Amino acid sequence: MLQYSPDFLLDLYARMVRIRHFEESVKFMFLEGALPGTIHQCQGQEATAVGVCSVLRNDDFITSTFRGHGHALAKGLTVEELLCELFGASTGCCKGKGGSMHVGNMAKGMVPGIAIVGGGIPVAAGMALAFKMQKTDRVAVSFFGDGAVAEGAFHEGVNMAAIWNLPAVFVCENNLYGASTHISQVMRDTNIARRVAGGYGIRTEQLDGNDVVAVHEAARAAVEECRAGSGPVFLELLTYRLTGHSRRDPGHYQPKEERAAWSEKDPIPRFAQVLRDRGIADDSVLEAIAQRIASEFDEAVEVARNAPQPTVEDLLTDVFV
Amino acid sequence: MRFELKMPDLATTDSEIRIGRWMVEPGEKVHRGQPLLEVETDKAAMEVESVVSGVLVEIVSQVDDAVSVGDVIAVFEVADTAKSSPMTRSAPEAAPSASDRSAAGTSPPPVESTPRVAEGAKGGMFARKRGAASPAGYDEGVRLTVAERTASKRLQESKQTIPHFYLQTRFKASAILARREATASVKLTWDAFFVRAVARAMGRFDRFRRRLEGDRLVPLATLAVGVAIDHAGELFVIPVVEPADKSVEEISAEIRANVERLRGGDADARMIRPAAMTISNLGVCNVECFLPIINPPETAILGIGKVAPCVVVREDGQLGVEPCGTLALSVDHRVAGGRYAAEFLDAIVRELESA
Numbered sequence: 158m159l160q161y162s163p164d165f166l167l168d169l170y171a172r173m174v175r176i177r178h179f180e181e182s183v184k185f186m187f188l189e190g191a192l193p194g195t196i197h198q199c200q201g202q203e204a205t206a207v208g209v210c211s212v213l214r215n216d217d218f219i220t221s222t223f224r225g226h227g228h229a230l231a232k233g234l235t236v237e238e239l240l241c242e243l244f245g246a247s248t249g250c251c252k253g254k255g256g257s258m259h260v261g262n263m264a265k266g267m268v269p270g271i272a273i274v275g276g277g278i279p280v281a282a283g284m285a286l287a288f289k290m291q292k293t294d295r296v297a298v299s300f301f302g303d304g305a306v307a308e309g310a311f312h313e314g315v316n317m318a319a320i321w322n323l324p325a326v327f328v329c330e331n332n333l334y335g336a337s338t339h340i341s342q343v344m345r346d347t348n349i350a351r352r353v354a355g356g357y358g359i360r361t362e363q364l365d366g367n368d369v370v371a372v373h374e375a376a377r378a379a380v381e382e383c384r385a386g387s388g389p390v391f392l393e394l395l396t397y398r399l400t401g402h403s404r405r406d407p408g409h410y411q412p413k414e415e416r417a418a419w420s421e422k423d424p425i426p427r428f429a430q431v432l433r434d435r436g437i438a439d440d441s442v443l444e445a446i447a448q449r450i451a452s453e454f455d456e457a458v459e460v461a462r463n464a465p466q467p468t469v470e471d472l473l474t475d476v477f478v
Numbered sequence: 479m480r481f482e483l484k485m486p487d488l489a490t491t492d493s494e495i496r497i498g499r500w501m502v503e504p505g506e507k508v509h510r511g512q513p514l515l516e517v518e519t520d521k522a523a524m525e526v527e528s529v530v531s532g533v534l535v536e537i538v539s540q541v542d543d544a545v546s547v548g549d550v551i552a553v554f555e556v557a558d559t560a561k562s563s564p565m566t567r568s569a570p571e572a573a574p575s576a577s578d579r580s581a582a583g584t585s586p587p588p589v590e591s592t593p594r595v596a597e598g599a600k601g602g603m604f605a606r607k608r609g610a611a612s613p614a615g616y617d618e619g620v621r622l623t624v625a626e627r628t629a630s631k632r633l634q635e636s637k638q639t640i641p642h643f644y645l646q647t648r649f650k651a652s653a654i655l656a657r658r659e660a661t662a663s664v665k666l667t668w669d670a671f672f673v674r675a676v677a678r679a680m681g682r683f684d685r686f687r688r689r690l691e692g693d694r695l696v697p698l699a700t701l702a703v704g705v706a707i708d709h710a711g712e713l714f715v716i717p718v719v720e721p722a723d724k725s726v727e728e729i730s731a732e733i734r735a736n737v738e739r740l741r742g743g744d745a746d747a748r749m750i751r752p753a754a755m756t757i758s759n760l761g762v763c764n765v766e767c768f769l770p771i772i773n774p775p776e777t778a779i780l781g782i783g784k785v786a787p788c789v790v791v792r793e794d795g796q797l798g799v800e801p802c803g804t805l806a807l808s809v810d811h812r813v814a815g816g817r818y819a820a821e822f823l824d825a826i827v828r829e830l831e832s833a
Contacts, residue, residue: 185510185529188486190548195487405488407524 161370163437167446169211169369170432173203173425175450176227179236180400182454183226183243187404192243196257199227201367201399204424205330206231208372209298209392212380218266218284220277220299223258225270228300232267234260237457246464252475253467274335275301275308278327282314285323285388294384298326298376304335306349315391319357324383326376327353327391330366332398337410350393359389366394367424370431399423481530481554485539487547488526489519494544497551498523506534514552532556628750629713636774641811644769645823651785651801653833657726670730672757672782673703675829677721680755683822685814687754689775695813704753704773705733709740715773716740717753726833761785767804777813780826781806 180198187196199206202224210219210231221228229239234250242249243257250262251269261269268284271277281299288295305311306329318325329349333340340347350363360382364375372394379390397419401408408416432438489495498516502508513525514534532554539551622630654671680686680701688695702717716736721729739747755777758770761784770781783804790800805826809819 185527188527188529190484190487404486405519405522405524407522409522409524 166370166432166437167442169207169373170425170428170438170443171446171450172207172211172231173369173428174447175236175453176203176206176230177425178447178450178454179226179230179239182458183240184400184404186243186458192257193245194256194258195403195405196226196243197222197224197403198400199224199398201419201423202330202332202396203227204369204372204428205328205366205394205396206300208366208369208394209300209326209328209376211373212377213266213296213298215266217296217298217380218268218281220268220281220284220297221261221270222274222277222301222305223270223272224302225260225300226257228270229260229262229267232262233265234262234267235457236454237460238262240454240457240461241464244461244464245466246461247467247471248460248464252471254471254475273310275305275310275314277301278305278308278311278314279317280314281325281327282318282323282389285318285325285383286321288324289321294324296324296326296380296383296388298328298380300328300330302335303329303331303333303340303349304338304343305329306352307335307343315353315357315359315389318389319359322386323389324386325389326379326383327389328376329391329393330396331393332396334398334402334410336402337406337408339410348393350391353391353393357391359391361391361393363393363395366396367422367427369424369428396424397422479556479558480535481532481556482550483514483529483552483554485517485545485547485549485551486526488517488524489547493519494546495519497539497541497543497545499541500537501525502534504534504536508532508534508554526551528554530554530556623712626712632774633771637771640772640774642769642772642808643811643816643819645807645809645816645819646767646769646804647823647827648788648802648804649827649830650790651803651830653831655785655801657833661727664727664730666726666730667733668761668782668785669705669733669757669759670726671830671833672759672780673705673718673721673729673733674724674726675826675833676755676757676780677701677703677718678829679822679825681722682825683818685818686777686822688813689777690810690812698752698754698775700752700754702751702753704756704776705736706756706758706770706773707737707740709737714740714748715751715753715756716747717751755779757782761803767806769806770808772808772810778807778809778819778822781808 177200180200183192183196184198186192206227210228213219213232215233219228219232226239230236238250239260242251242253242255242260245253245256247253249255250260255261255269258272259269261267268277268280271280277299278301281297284297288297315327331340331349335343346352348363350361353359354361362375365371375392379392382388382390399416399420429443432443485495496518498518500515502514508514508528509531510528512528514528515526516523517526534552535555536553538553539545539549545551658666685695687698687701689698700717700719702719703721704715704717707714707716716733718729718732736747753776756773757780759782760768761782765783767783768781770779772779785801785803787799788802790798790802792798805823807819807823
């Protein structure tokens with residue numbers, strides 16, 4: 158901890174708060190009927206996205222899932238381009254054609270979210286292969302959940318990256334549930350990092366995914382190995398979704414005690430406490446961050462509300478016809 | 479200012495959402511994010527959170543009401559948005575109703591250069607969903623009536639959970655025809671004969687006066703015989719109470735009276751009333767034979783086909799022509815075996831042939 162500058166740590170904090178504020182506010186906008194479709198949110202999982210993306214360059218790529226708001230904000234997409242996308246506006250990061258499940262921005266190193274479970278894994282392996290063949294030191298990072306581990310695409314992507322030593326970091330956000338199904342119902346050995354190490358012969362690491370600094374450090378080591386040509390690396394980040402799978406899912410399958418226990422490990426108040434304990438920030442500093450992010454969000458809402466919607470002619474652009 | 483809380487889009491399909499329970503009362507102060515009520519969607523029961531902080535003024539949708547996405551379910555009095563906390567601020571701004579917008583004065587002026595300005599965002603997705611016109615020629619399907627939905631649920635349950643088996647036979651109708659001819663003043667309904675025959679046969683076959691409950695055969699609450707009636711496309715059953723003790727004339731009059739009440743829109747006549755066994759007659763529709771679905775909690779149902787002249791082989795081996803009809807008995811095999819049911823069906827035939 159001591160080696161990090163206060164600015165860096167406060168930035169990590171602000172990034173997590175930005176994601177939480179985004180998710181909480183968007184939840185109400187959905188309930189009010191301001192947004193089309195449903196949304197899949199990541200409250201409670203902010204440290205994984207922020208910790209991993211804090212070690213990535215703009216020209217490194219990530220792949221994400223249907224639960225991609227946090228990854229997008231962590232990778233440098235703006236609140237405004239995301240909100241516009243959620244409103245279906247043509248100023249959105251995918252011109253309003255992707256919506257919540259497919260946020261991304263190729264110029265900022267994020268492939269639009271792939272909603273098919275495990276779908277981003279072979280894509281990341283493919284990008285990593287390209288980076289290696291182009292003799293660059295860029296890295297591809299794939300975010301996915303514990304449910305993706307059972308997909309054939311997972312095996313294909315991870316195995317191929319392993320045999321070719323590709324610069325790919327596979328980040329499994331293990332939040333204990335594949336939609337509503339507990340991990341213990343679909344895996345005999347629920348230590349995913351151990352399974353992957355044994356099955357694919359690559360370095361894996363299982364760690365507390367709600368400790369943003371721990372995630373940052375594990376990701377930094379993994380990315381450095383990849384840049385040095387000794388990838389891939391698999392990270393299993395233990396975390397928890399403090400909300401339903403989607404807005405139409407009340408999450409009744411999460412036992413109350415389990416959710417309460419994980420709420421205690423909520424990465425944001427936890428890191429706030431670390432910052433206070435180390436004298437890096439007091440409550441007024443943290444409150445100022447929250448205020449700044451709230452007003453930044455409110456401004457983005459105003460923009461998104463008034464942004465133009467795609468036209469009928471736009472149906473035929475950016476698609477194969 | 480007044481804030482109308484609309485039902486969020488919580489169902490996975492366009493199905494209705496049922497109000498389960500209100501957790502707050504009018505006059506109560508609520509905060510944004512506070513669970514207000516429980517609802518049942520097609521997929522799950524869940525809580526609906528308040529999108530505003532304020533005082534609940536009125537509960538619009540009551541428990542058990544079925545509401546659609548975007549319906550106003552409650553009314554709140556909320557503070558002027560400009561003065562509220564940062565957490566409450568973005569909510570009404572995000573999707574204000576027209577009245578809120580003018581009252582709060584937070585609406586941006588119309589942007590003239592972009593006439594297509596986020597219609598969905600401004601009017602809300604609720605408005606967009608409801609306002610969406612179907613393309614010409616698109617058939618949205620026909621929604622079942624409440625009675626049809628009830629019937630479809632019961633029939634599906636019956637066919638899926640009751641192991642049906644079917645017996646089919648023929649009866650000679652000359653006795654019935656003679657009886658009908660004899661009472662030419664008031665034509666006796668065919669169904670009256672079948673109701674009486676079934677009732678009298680049931681008196682000798684105990685199992686058909688019982689229903690299965692767990693692993694016990696318990697007596698049915700009534701010995702009425704029901705007559706299935708198609709009224710304006712909806713399925714009803716008219717029960718004839720204690721028909722074994724009634725004459726064919728009485729039964730016939732009773733059935734006619736009940737049909738008239740049904741046609742007259744009598745609400746009582748539309749009520750589901752229990753019977754011990756139902757008969758269903760499609761003879762008038764030129765059907766020879768059909769296998770009906772048991773009407774739970776009954777144990778059997780009789781399907782009646784048309785009566786028509788048939789070639790028969792007489793006892794002396796000679797061919798002849800006689801008016802005959804077909805019967806098909808659907809039986810719950812958990813309650814009765816094949817032979818037992820066959821004897822029951824034969825008893826019905828004997829009753830009909832000696833009418």
